[in-house]
Amino acid sequence: MEKNKGNISIHTENIFPIIKKWLYSDKDIFIRELISNGCDAISKLKRLQSLGEAKIEENENYKVVVSVNKENGTLKFTDNGIGMTEEEVKKYINQVAFSGAEDFISKYKEKIGEDKDIIGHFGLGFYSAFMVAKRVQIDTLSYIEGSEAVTWTCDGGTEYEISPSNKNERGTIITLFIDEDSKEFLDEYKVREVIQKYCSFLPTEIYLEDECKEEKGEDKKPLNDTTPLWMKSPKDCTDEEYKDFYKKVFLDFNDPLFWIHLNVDYPFNLKGILYFPKLKHELEATEGQVKLYNNQVFVADNIKEVIPEFLLLLKGTIDCPDLPLNVSRSFLQKDRDVLKISKHIVKKVADKLVNLYKNERENFNNFWKDIQIFIKYGCLRDEGFYEKIKDIIIFRRLNGEYITLKEYLEENKEKHENKVFYVTDEKQQSQYIKMFKEANLDALVLDCSLDNHFISFLESKETGVTFARIDSDISDTLKNNDSEELEDINNKIKDLFKEISSNGIKEVKVESLRNSDTPAMILVSEQSRRMAEMSKMFGGMDIPNMFNEEKTLIVNNNNPIIRKLTQIKLDENKEKVELMCNYIVDIALLSNKELSPEEMDNFINRSNKVLSLAMEL
Known part of the structure; x- marks a missing residue:
């Protein structure tokens, strides 16, 4: 040559x-x-x-x-x-x-x-x-x-x-x-x-x-795994293999909750494994990682044009030889095969969740705390996904059991038809929960960070259904029927608290509650609270009073302390009555939410004065 x-x-x-x-x-x-x-x-x-x-x-x-x-x-x-x-x-x-x-x-x-x-x-x-x-x-x-x-x-x-x-x-x-x-x-x-x-x-x-090292020659072991688990048939894979593969690829020492093995040959070639990880906290849900491969060659992480955005909360591997190794995202957005692949992945995930709900309900309930943020985000982002899994969305009741929305509405239709009561913080709202339980009422626990958006989404999908937090409304079941003889007392109570109440309280109402232990409680308008929370989530708007929560003070005329206050001569004991009324409002606010530093300071000062009055008795 x-x-x-x-x-x-x-x-x-x-x-x-x-x-x-x-x-x-x-x-x-x-x-x-x-x-x-x-x-x-x-x-x-x-x-x-x-x-x-x-x-x-x-x-x-x-x-x-x-x-x-x-x-x-x-x-x-x-x-x-x-x-x-x-x-x-x-x-x-x-x-x-x-x-x-x-x-x-x-x-x-x-x-x-x-x-x-x-x-x-x-x-x-x-x-x-x-x-x-x-x-x-x-x-x-x-x-x-x-x-x-x-x-x-x-x-x-x-x-x-x-x-x-x-x-x-x-x-x-x-x-x-x-x-x-x-x-x-x-x-x-x-x-x-x-x-x-x-x-x-x-x-x-x-x-x-x-080549510069004294001990030359190749490594004793190859750097790669030539037969990754997703290339095997699902029936040939054991649970331990799935767990080991997950830990090896994603460097997570915790076992995944469960997984979906994708194995499609027609109408396109697609293999992969999607894992539902166990979360330590909700923020981890933003740290998902779905690796895209082409014939076992890594292409990129989290390509949302191929893998729907809400699935990127998961961890997994997707191998699709029908996609080129290097291609622009604008091409992927227009490619019909990419859309088919994306929809198929969504369908397989939905099928897995439905199968788990129907055949392993106890496991499904146990997994719910970890997977609810993924499912709710998926519903908000993809209505097709919601339609596939809407009947298996579950909610935790006050007694710890899980129930679907349909089951809750059916159980409570005679007490409050099409109204869904819920709590967001079981500790903070414990007083309200106690009253609900005593009245044989039930509420759902919605403590996921997406629930404020999710309940609005459900209200748009479920005709006539409305959600109300447990502190936004009082069911008739919690009330006694007022007699006409209480009308004068009610007016006196209302005037008393209306004159001295502050702390952003918009309205004062007097009700006769079944629970006589509670002198007063705070209700927060559901819509104003949602708007205020949404404003905070998106950075807030620096416009005074635009998205403030609208509070209503409910004073319980069935409470002996309240009855006693109406019997005291106001002109002779105005300072003491105002102190007690404000103190009652403080306790009601404290039962509803954490007090601000200024509110807490006022509460402590009033508490000291109340203790001084008690010592004089």
Whole structure:
């Protein structure tokens, strides 16, 4: 073979796919591309061997070896795959964007069909090497008997050089002479990190070696798992395997609650496992991670165009060969197959939840605290998801049992038809809960951070149903029927408290409550409270009194303290009566919410004065 020179040919008809679909955002992606090319070369050889068109070597260990040499400033990628002839080097390397994988598939299409196992589709993966290298050298020897080894070198321009190589083993070595501004890729630990990021599950064993170390040779163990769990059939996987895989991939030492194994061959190819993690607190729900793969090659985390946004609260792996390795998000948004894949994933998640509810209700109830934020967020973001799972949304009752909305409405239709009472803080609202229980009333516990939005969503979906927090309204069941003889007392009580009450109380009402132990209670308008909470959630608006909670003071005329106050001569004991009335209001406010520093200071001062009065008795 004679030494010769030439110019790299640019195929203009392939330039547009390059510009539109091959836009690298991460510099380290060249490692993924070159290792993927090596795996492709091995996959092609294996396929030819299965067709009887290539010689099978006994006990051959197919592998890709990455070699770091800081002293020489080189990074090598070696595979023992199909190799290339001089003609193939000129064809596949010198013509930018002419894909060897596509040519291979076209040639053998009648024998092997459309092969989803060949990664490259654009023919540009090799050229990513020039992002970090000032010069690239290829040494390759084809599997074809009688072929001569070839060396190809290029310094990143349009000129290349081809000459004979002394390589005597089938396969390819790509040597990168690293640029000064990319020296971090000569660090063994950096390269290891990148390989584990992108290539942890490639189907060919990958080894890493440092040529400068005294103990040379590849690692005893490959860096990757060639048969990830999602590639297995669900019936062949054990619970322990699912848990171990979860802990290994997501570095979470806690067991997941449960999982969904996706395994679809038609109308598209999709495999993966989605895990529902156990949450320590709700904020963890924002830390989900769904890894997207293409033929076991890592593409990116949390691609919401493929995986619906609400599913990104989960953790998992999705492998979809029908999607290209590098593609713009605008392309994904318009692609019909992507939409079908996204809808299918939603359906499988909904089916799993429904199946769990129907067949493992106790487990479903136990999981609810951890999964409710995911389910409620999913309903808010995707009405199709809500329609699939609306009948299995459950709520915790005051006694700790779980119930559906339909069941709650049916049980309470005679007491308060289509009205759903709920609590948001069982400790803070304990006084109200006590009164409800004594009146044989029930309420739902809604303590999820999304519940303020979720109940508004449910009210828009469930005709005629309204939600009212336990401190926003008084059921008739809590009241005694006032007799006419109490009318004068009620008016006196109302005037008494109306004159001295403050603390943002808009209205004073007098009721005869069944529970005589409670002198007064605060009700907060449901709508004003929701608006105030929504304002706080979105940063608030600095407009005084625009979204203040509207408070109503309910004074219980069935309480002996209140009755006693009406009997005291106001003109002789005005200061004491005002003190007691304000103190009663303080206690009512304290039972409704935490007092502000100023309110707490006033309460303590009044408490001391009340104690002083008690000492005078």
